[in-house]
Amino acid sequence: MRLQDRIVVVTGADGFIGSHLVEELVRRGANVRAFCYYNSFNSWGWLDTVGESVLDGVDVFMGDVRDPNGVRTALKDTAVVFHLAALIGIPFSYHSPDSYVDTNVRGTLNVLQAARDLELERVVVTSTSEVYGTAQYVPIDERHPRQGQSPYSASKIGADAMAESFYRSFGLPVVTVRPFNTYGPRQSARAVIPTIITQLLSGTDTLRLGSVHPTRDLTYVTDTVAGFIALAEADSAVGRDVNLGAGQEVSVGDLADKLMKLVGRRVPVHSDEERVRPEQSEVERLLSDTTLARMLAGWQPTVSLEEGLTRTVAWFSQSANLGRYKADVYNV
Numbered sequence: 001m002r003l004q005d006r007i008v009v010v011t012g013a014d015g016f017i018g019s020h021l022v023e024e025l026v027r028r029g030a031n032v033r034a035f036c037y038y039n040s041f042n043s044w045g046w047l048d049t050v051g052e053s054v055l056d057g058v059d060v061f062m063g064d065v066r067d068p069n070g071v072r073t074a075l076k077d078t079a080v081v082f083h084l085a086a087l088i089g090i091p092f093s094y095h096s097p098d099s100y101v102d103t104n105v106r107g108t109l110n111v112l113q114a115a116r117d118l119e120l121e122r123v124v125v126t127s128t129s130e131v132y133g134t135a136q137y138v139p140i141d142e143r144h145p146r147q148g149q150s151p152y153s154a155s156k157i158g159a160d161a162m163a164e165s166f167y168r169s170f171g172l173p174v175v176t177v178r179p180f181n182t183y184g185p186r187q188s189a190r191a192v193i194p195t196i197i198t199q200l201l202s203g204t205d206t207l208r209l210g211s212v213h214p215t216r217d218l219t220y221v222t223d224t225v226a227g228f229i230a231l232a233e234a235d236s237a238v239g240r241d242v243n244l245g246a247g248q249e250v251s252v253g254d255l256a257d258k259l260m261k262l263v264g265r266r267v268p269v270h271s272d273e274e275r276v277r278p279e280q281s282e283v284e285r286l287l288s289d290t291t292l293a294r295m296l297a298g299w300q301p302t303v304s305l306e307e308g309l310t311r312t313v314a315w316f317s318q319s320a321n322l323g324r325y326k327a328d329v330y331n332v
Contacts, residue, residue, distance in 0.1 A: 128156050178241055230298065
């Protein structure tokens with residue numbers, strides 16, 4: 001199927017990946033309904049920062065995925081939903097796990113139920129590489145066992161299973177997209193790359209991080225967005241879980257070194273106990289196998305890590321962007 005001229009809903013449109021996805025969908029000629037988290041400030045999150053040329057083509061819907069009535073209203077008279085709305089911070093899930101079940105599991109259930117009842121043509125559910133936990137083998141393909149090493153990852157395992165059940169039980173045309181670590185402009189400071197960059201640009205004399213030995217597979221946000229769209233349009237992806245990743249791993253320590261070179265500041269790294277995950281909760285290694293994404297949708301990343309980090313540092317270096325972050329506060 002093609003998304004051009006279709007009415008498409010993006011839940012979590014106010015977030016990091018969601019706002020980039022909205023921009024690209026508009027560019028490709030889709031009619032976008034942006035589902036943003038309701039708040040009394042009337043903030044549209046990162047959508048507030050995109051150009052008017054984009055927002056002129058977007059219908060903004062304020063709601064909460066935990067509310068089935070609002071979700072159903074948002075999905076009426078639409079063809080496709082990209083479900084990105086979620087609670088994502090792993091440290092926050094340690095002390096507020098109930099909220100992760102409510103948002104990530106029940107919120108996904110609300111989207112699936114509404115999409116089934118309204119007979120949507122495609123439902124794209126967002127997973128995460130965290131569902132795999134520490135790699136039992138590499139590269140990690142879609143057959144890798146799931147390991148709930150944090151309440152966050154457990155909630156996403158539950159959401160993925162719910163999506164699979166709706167495909168198998170009701171024939172709902174679901175695609176579960178599983179990005180590895182996406183990065184780029186607008187990412188929240190609870191992620192490692194913004195944490196490093198904002199501390200360095202704010203003049204810190206010590207870079208405070210958690211564990212520096214784990215490895216991650218990093219994909220620039222425009223590549224992740226392209227993967228979402230390619231898989232949504234690929235009929236052969238229906239009923240499948242599909243990885244999106246770069247197929248390369250880098251340790252947090254080496255990543256900090258690369259970013260210090262790009263920013264032009266070298267400072268000592270301090271392992272802050274507050275930022276260290278519990279030992280059995282830390283995901284030690286992530287490295288993706290994206291053979292299936294290439295086979296089903298012809299997708300592969302195009303932005304190298306070096307180019308992506310350069311673009312990201314340039315965006316954060318703009319004072320208007322850096323000013324949105326609290327570099328001296330640990331963002332859980």
